[in-house]
Amino acid sequence: MYRYVALLRGIAPSLPNMTNDKLRGVFESLRFEQVGSVLASGNIVFRTSASDVPALEQRIQQALNDRLGIAGVTIIREHAELRTLLDSDPFPGLTHGRGTYLTATFLKDGAMAPERLPEQADPQARIVAYDRAARAFLAVGDNSTPGTTPDFMSWLDRTYGKDITTRTWLTVQRIVKKLEA
Incomplete structure (x- = not known):
């Protein structure tokens, strides 16, 4: 199981669709495990067995856009890198x-x-x-x-x-x- 953080660009927590609970909800709907947030600026931690980071970035960004209308950028880093x-x-x-x-x-x-x-x-x-x-x-x-x-x-x-x-x-x-x- 890989431990990742999704660093989301362009998150404004004061906007209703960009709150931590809504962001976590998108990640949970993608069936990631141990989803959590760090601060209120678009840092979502999660675990998954998937190892293709570019595919994960694309999948997450598409879900954020489809479900919350967030068209920003998703950048993922693995725990070991950080x-x-x-x-x-x-x-x-x-x-x-x-x-x-x-x-x-x-x-x-x-x-x-x-x-x-x-x-x-x-x-x-x-x-x-x-x-x-x-x-x-x-x-x-x-x-x-x-x-x-x-x-x-x-x-x-x-x-x-x-x-x-x-x-x-x-x-x-x-x-x-x-x-x-």
């Missing part, structure tokens, strides 16, 4: 906060990995690494200035379009904890 990412300690000595906003941006399976990391010209963001196994950019941002977005996030959107989703490092840690429960 556990290895956490154990690699990509942010040594840093604590998540306003000046050190730690993030992981996950690329959909099939997205091309970068040949090289983007230039580090943005004073609001520092790209720590690209983790090939987890297919994730790891970055430290400074969001202490209200109303600004690091250029790094704009670069990600221009390069990968909607086939990405970003989570804080704290959220990634909570997801792994839930997968291990």
Whole structure:
């Protein structure tokens, strides 16, 4: 049995069709086991014997669209991928906060990995690494200035379009904890 998290892009929990109970209901209707949610931002953990991740992503996204009208993006990661990412300690000595906003941006399976990391010209963001196994950019941002977005996030959107989703490092840690429960 595989332990997965579906990272759903574009979830606004204030919308009636995007609440955790409705999202979990879709996953339960697909006969996944031990379905749970982490926070209210589109992180659904589940277990299944299916191992074809792209097929799972497509199946889940189709069900979300058909049942709830959610046309966003579904990105799946397996527990072992995220556990290895956490154990690699990509942010040594840093604590998540306003000046050190730690993030992981996950690329959909099939997205091309970068040949090289983007230039580090943005004073609001520092790209720590690209983790090939987890297919994730790891970055430290400074969001202490209200109303600004690091250029790094704009670069990600221009390069990968909607086939990405970003989570804080704290959220990634909570997801792994839930997968291990």
